Amino acid sequence: MQPDQKKPRIDASPGTASPLGVMISSQDHDTMAMVREAIDTRRMRLAYQPVVLAREPERVAFHEGLIRVLDPNGREIPARDFIGAVEDTEIGREIDCIALELGMGALARHPDVRLSINMSARSIGYPRWMRAFRKGLAAGPTVGERLILEITESSAMLVPELVTAFMEELQADGVAFALDDFGSGYTAIRYFKDFFFDILKIDGQFIRNIHRDPDNAALTAALLSIGKHFHMFTVAEAVETPEEAQFLINLGVDCLQGFLFGAAALRPTFLDREIRQKRASA
Template sequence: MSFMKDPKRSKFDVEPGLASPLDVAAGTAERETLAMVAEALKLRRTRLAFQPAVYAADPSIIGFYEGFIRLLDSRDRVIPAREFMGVTERQELGREIDCAALQMGLMTLQRNPGVRVAVNMSARSVGYKRWTALLRQALKQAPELGACLILEINEASAMQVPDVLLPFMAEMREAGIVFSLDDFGAAGTSLGLLRDFQFEIAKIDGMFIRHIDSNAENQPVVRSAIAIARELGMFLVAEAVETDAEANWLRDAGVGCLQGYLFGAPTVTPDFAAFRKGRTKV
């Protein structure tokens, strides 16, 4: 009886079950980044960078500002959000990031009466006691803040916990808060849930906006998003607008607000007085 010999193994083969050097390096880098994020939150090395969203019909008028959280390392350098946002989404650290963003957003509204600010959040934070306590306490002390606050929720996040999110949205609408659906069209959308959520604002993901004036593949996608938004009564905002040609196409297609570097980069020192420019005093 003969047996086949095992093929000769390369010296570069990795034993089954052992992580490759690249995996180990990636895991180490991830842990180091999360440690920096945790330290930044603990030491309050946090900022909000504000970017205006302007009316497509008249870009001189700002509809609202979106506040993007910035976490700083020990040398005051910004920790890239792409390196930790996806990892922290399901962790308590992600909820603490949302707490920091909400707290700074509410403080901004207190210091700048009448300005409208959108604060990003995960739908999972609705079940996080510290986050909801921050929001309810602020509304109790200053009920007028509700009419100036927009809570922006990522589409994928919203679709995962509808049973928790729907009653929360109903409660907060009583306080005047408006809800924005972020990354509209980027995830698998349930039209039934979208109808039930009744988001007041929908933001078309920037991946569909770049070169929209000449991109024949994305134009039907954006037109479809506009049609769905209109049917569901959502005010539409386009993200990542960088050229006049993109802005003109989006305006002609019926998008209500435009946001992107064409109209201003995110900054931690915004001129909130510009928000009142072109507005009639009530």
């Protein structure tokens, strides 16, 4: 379905459209137009956020590449501000392709970096996405084994059998998979045990004030237990305070991600490190 053919959220019959419905529909249309222009003019970038080892937070396990739109003035617009309007459309598939192309390009240029890239289960089987993946693999012998593909829990449950087959195919190329925002969706255990995700990322809603919130503490401990049972590497998202980090370390989480350890940046720390190394060897 083309973007301008997206089914409207409101009844277009006279007298039935609510003011709120009209506003939402108008906002979605404007958002899609903005993203379409950014794609056409190549104003799409990845911002990189570090994911650190819980017991050695000075060490980065990998970076997550987060797609950004740049407006005509160069201002960053994060995915949360536009993905809801486009994720069910062809534009959503194009964004997944661009994110993959940018991410695999970064992996080819930086052989010591490991990187995760987000994708929707809706992009499985999308021809351009698979072409970008195969082209990226050919760019270097270790690109595949340094790539992590993140699929949200809610997206994975749209087509669980398709996700399972897709993961099995790409894991043969060394690619790892992360189940993103775990706990925010509705994963059925009968599917979960068949997914074989390598990494489990616990949704930030369970991390906030975990050191003071016994409910969040209990839920996170339960989610960690599931991850460990299925031999998955665990990541706590949205860690913002030292108290949260220490509590999570005591719970046994493997990695931490959040503003406490660095915001997503268009100029990542690994690029600065590479520049310093080149200058030192010059």
